[in-house]
Amino acid sequence: MRAGRGVMAVALLALAACGGEDDDDGGPVETCVVAPGDGPVAPTSGPMCQLLSSYRLFSDLPGQVPAAGVEPFDLNTPLFSDYTDKLRFVHVPDGAAMAWQDVDSLEMPVGTILAKTFVYPVDRRDPGQGRNLLETRILVRMTDGWKASAYTYGEDDGDAEIAIAGEFIDASWIHDDGSTRTNRYAVPNVNQCGNCHEEHDEVLGPLGPKAGHWNRVQPGGSENQLAKFVRTGWLNGAPPEAQWPRTAVWNDAGGATLDERARGWMEVNCAHCHNPRGAARTSGLDLTAAQIDPVQFGVCKPPVAAGGGSGGRQFGIVPGLPDESILVYRLESIEGDVKMPELGRNLVHAESVALIREWVTAMPGACATVQ
Ligand code: HEC
Ligand code: HEC
Numbered sequence: 488m489r490a491g492r493g494v495m496a497v498a499l500l501a502l503a504a505c506g507g508e509d510d511d512d513g514g515p516v517e518t519c520v521v522a523p524g525d526g527p528v529a530p531t532s533g534p535m536c537q538l539l540s541s542y543r544l545f546s547d548l549p550g551q552v553p554a555a556g557v558e559p560f561d562l563n564t565p566l567f568s569d570y571t572d573k574l575r576f577v578h579v580p581d582g583a584a585m586a587w588q589d590v591d592s593l594e595m596p597v598g599t600i601l602a603k604t605f606v607y608p609v610d611r612r613d614p615g616q617g618r619n620l621l622e623t624r625i626l627v628r629m630t631d632g633w634k635a636s637a638y639t640y641g642e643d644d645g646d647a648e649i650a651i652a653g654e655f656i657d658a659s660w661i662h663d664d665g666s667t668r669t670n671r672y673a674v675p676n677v678n679q680c681g682n683c684h685e686e687h688d689e690v691l692g693p694l695g696p697k698a699g700h701w702n703r704v705q706p707g708g709s710e711n712q713l714a715k716f717v718r719t720g721w722l723n724g725a726p727p728e729a730q731w732p733r734t735a736v737w738n739d740a741g742g743a744t745l746d747e748r749a750r751g752w753m754e755v756n757c758a759h760c761h762n763p764r765g766a767a768r769t770s771g772l773d774l775t776a777a778q779i780d781p782v783q784f785g786v787c788k789p790p791v792a793a794g795g796g797s798g799g800r801q802f803g804i805v806p807g808l809p810d811e812s813i814l815v816y817r818l819e820s821i822e823g824d825v826k827m828p829e830l831g832r833n834l835v836h837a838e839s840v841a842l843i844r845e846w847v848t849a850m851p852g853a854c855a856t857v858q
Pocket of ligand 2: 682683753756757758759760761766767770771772788789790791792796803813814817818824827828829830
């Protein structure tokens with residue numbers, strides 16, 4: 488399924504190597520430090536590990552079977568990543584616990600590991616045909632904050648190696664409609680992790696582990712994820728279950744209103760940059776689900792910079808008119824300086840475009856200069 492790979496041409500600063508040999512400049516190489524033993528483990532300071540296996544997250548790494556002390560989790564609504572499927576895992580160290588937050592990511596203790604493996608199923612219509620592992624992304628909570636790295640799989644899936652400069656992987660799969668699709672899948676470089684994961688005030692951190700996103704049944708199980716983590720002592724400070732927030736499932740029309748699903752989808756796919764303390768704050772566009780002022784989330788909002796990115800359209804969202812709305816234009820684009828999100832997507836996500844189009848079409852009202 489992979490025809491070729493290449494290292495991304497990017498300039499990187501201050502690379503911390505973590506192997507055992509000299510780095511390219513002949514300087515000393517730092518090695519990640521983890522406690523010996525069997526269970527899952529992460530360095531609490533210093534560099535990330537060179538090999539994925541060093542974190543001991545899986546009892547069967549190619550099969551992605553989590554080790555004892557590692558729990559799978561899912562989100563009500565995920566980030567779209569070029570039709571990959573994702574397997575997500577969390578490890579909280581023995582005796583430690585996460586702390587409840589109503590809106591922001593749950594607070595996580597030093598030693599927490601979050602992992603996300605990206606795969607292309609061989610055939611999206613038939614999981615039994617297997618899957619191809621692309622990369623596993625790791626976030627580790629160290630004493631001085633979070634650190635991030637991607638690990639890519641070689642020709643055999645036995646282990647994955649750190650990919651600091653990112654990588655391209657030529658991949659193909661059979662799509663829902665039976666057609667063969669291809670993608671030059673991009674593994675982000677280590678600086679790009681921060682472009683999305685610095686949600687607030689340029690501080691790196693997790694994005695998915697929020698009460699609203701986690702309030703659902705655990706993958707492969709029947710118990711609510713938050714309830715399970717409360718029961719097992721992994722999550723402290725949770726209010727009674729009736730008060731837990733819940734992010735809408737973007738593609739479950741029976742479970743939430745059109746507005747809730749559209750706003751929930753943008754919360755996960757856009758709001759880590761588009762919030763008042765995020766990387767896209769200068770655009771003035773706030774796509775958090777909590778924003779109640781329509782102008783702030785784009786309705787009749789003129790762009791900060793006209794030009795290519797606006798496609799000649801006048802407003803972020805023009806009620807009733809998706810083809811006049813800059814937001815829709817940018818979702819439907821694959822051009823580097825137009826597409827949104829600007830990272831992590833080569834392909835158009837037809838299904839979420841359809842959702843956002845439906846939402847804009849149903850929106851009442853009109854903008855002053857476009858009737
Ligand atoms: C395009 C934006 C984007 C980029 C670039 C990105 N991430 Fe993420 N990442 C997200 C979002 C949004 C989520 C939560 C939604 C989901 O998992 O579907 C997430 C989830 C994760 C998770 C699961 C835990 C969590 O925070 O939800 C890990 C681990 C992770 N990312 C690591 C990385 C690493 C390491 C890099 C860089 C190699 C990276 N990410 C680059 C947006 C991004
Ligand atoms: C990785 C960060 C990032 C993510 C994720 C992201 N954006 Fe953006 N967005 C930006 C930046 C930076 C700008 C300002 C520069 C520009 O217009 O290209 C911007 C600008 C925009 C604008 C123009 C805003 C204006 O009024 O000038 C729209 C519309 C937009 N984004 C929509 C989206 C949507 C919809 C999503 C989610 C599907 C999204 N963005 C996700 C970084 C991001």
